[in-house]
Amino acid sequence: MFGKIIGSSYHLIFFIPKYNIAVEHQGEQHVKPIEMFGGIEKFNRTRELDIEKNNECKNMGINLLYFSYQQNVDFSGFIDNVFLNENIFIEKIKEIISNL
Secondary structure (H helix, E strand, O other), X not given: OOEEOOOOOOEEOEEEHHHOEEEEEEOHHHOOOOHHHOHHHHHHHHHXXXXXXXXXXXXXXXXXXXXXXXXOOOOOOHHHHHHHOHHHHHHHXXXXXXXX
């Protein structure tokens, strides 16, 4: 579930192949330059990589859901729900999307 997408050069934080759903949680360094993360130079490269990853996921038919550091989303139960009860997981995804 974590790691590299087969056939892709990019990594995703959370990916469920059965549903072609990927979740990305983007920190502050994805929306503005942060000196601790490399400043403007690293920010510009991060933005380029984000666009490339998004395009590659679209080309592969992967539904990529983005959540910002500004959103109050708790991912702690996602993995357990996938393994314990698929329906709970699907409902959790729907709940998060409906609250966006």
